[in-house]
Amino acid sequence: QPVLTQSSSASASLGSSVTLTCTLTSGHSNYIIAWHQQQPGKAPRYLMKQGSGFYNKGSGVPDRFSGSSSGADRYLTISNLQSEDEADYYCGTWDSNSWVFGGGTKLTVL
Amino acid sequence: EVQLVESGGGLVQPGGSLRLSCAASGFTFTSYSMNWVRQAPGKGLEWVAFITSSSNNIYYADSVKGRFTISRDNAKNSLYLQMNSLRADDTGVYYCARADDFWGQGTLVTVSS
Numbered sequence: 001q002p003v004l005t006q007s008s009s010a011s012a013s014l015g016s017s018v019t020l021t022c023t024l025t026s027g028h029s030n031y032i033i034a035w036h037q038q039q040p041g042k043a044p045r046y047l048m049k050q051g052s053g054f055y056n057k058g059s060g061v062p063d064r065f066s067g068s069s070s071g072a073d074r075y076l077t078i079s080n081l082q083s084e085d086e087a088d089y090y091c092g093t094w095d096s097n098s099w100v101f102g103g104g105t106k107l108t109v110l
Numbered sequence: 111e112v113q114l115v116e117s118g119g120g121l122v123q124p125g126g127s128l129r130l131s132c133a134a135s136g137f138t139f140t141s142y143s144m145n146w147v148r149q150a151p152g153k154g155l156e157w158v159a160f161i162t163s164s165s166n167n168i169y170y171a172d173s174v175k176g177r178f179t180i181s182r183d184n185a186k187n188s189l190y191l192q193m194n195s196l197r198a199d200d201t202g203v204y205y206c207a208r209a210d211d212f213w214g215q216g217t218l219v220t221v222s223s
């Protein structure tokens with residue numbers, strides 16, 4: 001079963017850009033992952049699905065959000081950071097019979 | 111507009127039971143697998159259970175296997191989670207999710223004496 005590793009926290013200034021990383025375990029580098037945003041006190045929100053060389057955003061997700069990948073690493077980049085981007089960000093993937101989540105990254109907008 | 115509305119959460123004593131419901135609307139319910147995911151206070155997301163569109167395949171996290179049962183009623187566009195033998199560590203917000211691309215608002219389950 002794959003393990004998804006995320007940094008516990010990240011911070012960046014208002015109006016700047018930040019890249020969050022989700023790393024798949026060796027042997028699972030071709031897995032497709034999804035990113036989810038959870039603002040404080042709210043339910044998670046689906047952002048995008050991402051694989052090697054592609055990403056597909058969910059409906060209504062701002063253009064400021066983009067994805068990229070390199071090997072086993074999946075990146076979520078947020079440009080022109082806004083205060084509402086302060087949230088927890090989770091990556092997740094499906095294995096044969098379970099949905100696996102990373103531990104989440106808490107993004108602080110300074 | 112896609113909507114998932116959970117209900118049925120509340121306070122229950124250890125060893126008790128609770129049944130959660132998730133009402134789906136705004137999409138073709140019969141075309142999607144569904145999940146339950148929970149979040150303990152201050153913790154991350156933990157997948158609980160999965161059911162395919164026709165209920166042919168069902169999977170559970172090891173932490174709930176034998177105690178929880180996921181089911182669905184496609185005629186009612188509804189998803190359910192029957193939770194038995196509840197423990198304190200089952201406390202948290204329970205979300206239903208359409209496959210992995212849409213989440214409900216969650217319902218709080220508190221297991222405490």
